[in-house]
Amino acid sequence: MRSLARPAPAATPFVEVRESPLLKAPLRVSGEYRRPDADTLVREVRAPYAETTTLRDGQAVLAREGRPERRFALSRAPELAALQGSFGALLSGDPEALRRHYTVESEGDAQRWVLRLAPRDDRLAAKLRELRLHGRGDELHCIEHAAIQGEVRRTLMGAAAEAARREGDGADIAALCRGDATG
């Protein structure tokens, strides 16, 4: 797992797809995850709109164009906490932090692996069944967010995100996430 660590500052493009019964088609947002320093994680959405979420010191600051900033405590927004606790911990090469928040199971081999993270915190577990992190070698390329209710949400990163962007709306996100398409 340590080989996944990236010293700050680091950045990776992402594509995230969310299905909702309210929407005609799955919502697909893309942008960049950044770690400007060891304690901060930034999620910058560039398309189809601009929005920046900064996670730092247990707080999330949500900034949108032309609107006042909004702040949340991570403890009150389990999804944000999950992001910080899994992805953030992974990028900073901190397996201890990861194991503090999740029970970790790994499958596959070094070439193609899946980490299954089940939340330890009851409040988070009430909303999140598990996170599945897919990767190849020393690169994480997809996070699957399996909520207790609703569809699985997938976030592609790095090469997988770039592949999804190249392929446009027709991309098979699930396959990209599993690592099939770019195999």
Added chain:
Amino acid sequence: MSAAARLAWALAWLLALLGFGAWLSQSLTVSGDLRRFLPDARTPEQRLLLDELGEGPGSRLLMLALSGDTPQALAERSHALREALADDARFVFVANGADAGLDAIPDALRPYRYLLSPRLDGGTLDADALAEALDARLQDLGSPAADLVEPLVPSDPTLETLALAEAWRPATLPQSLHEAWFDRAGRQALLLLETRAAGFDPDGQREAVAAIRDAFDAVRGGSPAVLEIIGPGAFADEIGTRTAREAGWIGSVDTVGLVLLLLLAYRSWRIPLLGVLPLASAGLAGLAALMLLFGDRVHGITLAFGFTLIGVVQDYPIHFFSHQHAGLSPRRNVRRLWPALATGVAATCIAYLTFLFSGVDGLRQLAVFTIVALATAALCTRWLLPALVDPAPRDVAASPRLLALWRRIERLPRPRIALAVLALAALAVVALRPGAFWENDLSRLTPVPAPLLERDAQLRAELGAPDVRYVLTLQAADAEAALAASEALRPALDALVADGAIDGYDLAARYLPSAARQRARQRALPAPDALRAALDAAVARSPFRPDAFEPFLEDVERARQAPPLRPRDLAGTPLAPRVGALLFEGEGHATALVSLTGLRDVAAVERTARAHGARLLDMKQASESLVADYRARILAALALAALALAATVWFALRAPRRVLRVLLPMALTTVLVLAVLRGLGVELNLFHLVSLILAAGLGLDYALFFEHAGEDRDDQLRTLHAVLVCSAMTLLVFSLLALSSVPVLRAIGGTVALGVVFNFVLALLVARAPVGEREAGPEAAA
């Protein structure tokens, strides 16, 4: 009657008392409502203070501070504590800075959001507004917080619910760390709670405080965090607990002391038993009378005062015991004592009668308790005790030590000029010592230790809790008019905030707009067809499904058709207490309150209030005027009591010199006690005044008995013995009270203890029969 039969009867009496006492303690409910000890309100401000604000939000707020751990750990405890208490029926609300979100609006009222929210006043639900809202919702769905928002969107695409929750937030907020309130230094997590129980209800407050402590113990886990509870209710609880604890140990020490004293004084184990019978009978009879006449309104303070009457009641059997000796039948003994004893009882009872007309419920109760208890004790001593005592006990007059003491007393001077000088000096101290004479602060009637008060002010400032001294009031014919008037006042209030005169304000109209305002908002809502057209146009430009927002169309139409929400419709919702605390409806009138935070410019607020038909109410001034009113009544009652006492003594003794000898020590004692209290810088309150009456009653007894010490040397010795035992016992009881850390108990104890000492000494110096009269007595010839 044989000794065994006498003992059996005494035990039977005791058993009957125990049974009656057990029954009484089951059926007696004691009220802690301080207002029973306050006079009826006369001005509108006083009425508001007593009737409305006494149970208002200020007095029901509890402030919690968690400290001693990292901010994150404290915030977690704060959230856990809020969750644990939020559903507890004992609390109206629990706030810690966490977003109340949807919980702020009950389901039944949710369609009303379009009538309650001020956000639509500026615009309407047209296609552009809806399109903008849909864009924002799409971003929400793409954000990590999507799961929180998604369920709301179909019925509320403009997120009016959240806008309303934000609009209802307090005007000024403490800083937020990890979404929990913290003090400025970031070391203490703060929570604000409102109890359902009134601030004047110590039992309810005690339960609430206990529930908070239990919840905290449950959520603390291994954290070293500590909890501090501050607020009127917590103070009442703290004072109640301390009073009970101290009254407990003082009572135990007293009991042991009294029994030892009686054993020492009479060298008989039966005397403590017989002594306790009239005492307990008096207490229970007093209680029973209170229950009969006042039902469940019996006040704790009445009882506290009432039981200090032990100091007076115990004197009757003691005089009787001291005078009992071989060769004198107990019945004859009690008949000889009766004139002095009856005069004392009658005078004290008549003095307390004046309290019946004081207009203060608590004082009336005190009068009833005192009169019934004194009369019972006297009657028990007169009619029951003689049958039970040993007719030939050790004669106290045979004690050589007592005789020596008597001789020394005989040689005491009879000061006249010295006493006159002393009296003048005391009067001078009373009149001339700088500093306030009276304690005018209503809150000090249940005195709170100063550090707690400071902490209260500090936390109140941190939490932006409303000013406790000033509040704006608006009077109107009914609730609707009061709400409309509050709405009209808001621009002026906003200007005051902008000018920095206040930090913020809160009023009922913020939660519940007037019906007129709600109707105006209804008129601004689009009709179903228009709304559907606008929504369709907006949805067509968005990635949302065309049928996603049917619930929204239904909600808007329900809001458009609904009758405006009135205060009574809020019953059972979390909004009811918020509105209820700021809007009072009475017969034919209604009062709306505007609470103020961070008040800096009182004059500016007052000008604004006057210009808009509102009134700035100074609670401190209102409560002080109430206390002053109150004192005037007590003083009037005291003056009447003094007259009644003098008249009774005059009637009994009928000789000016004797009357003077009896009343002078009492009067002088009152002046001296006042001088000592004033000299020590004590500001006088209700408790001092009532204690002074109690001390005067004691002084009357001492003086009456010294004045009528008896026909011969032996009788005089027995009287001396009785008065010595009485005053020693009273001194013991009240000196212990004076050592208490509870200011009320200390006030009573100190005043009466001083009174006992002065009364005893002065009765000796003034009241004993003049030497000339006594030298003509039998012993002089012997």
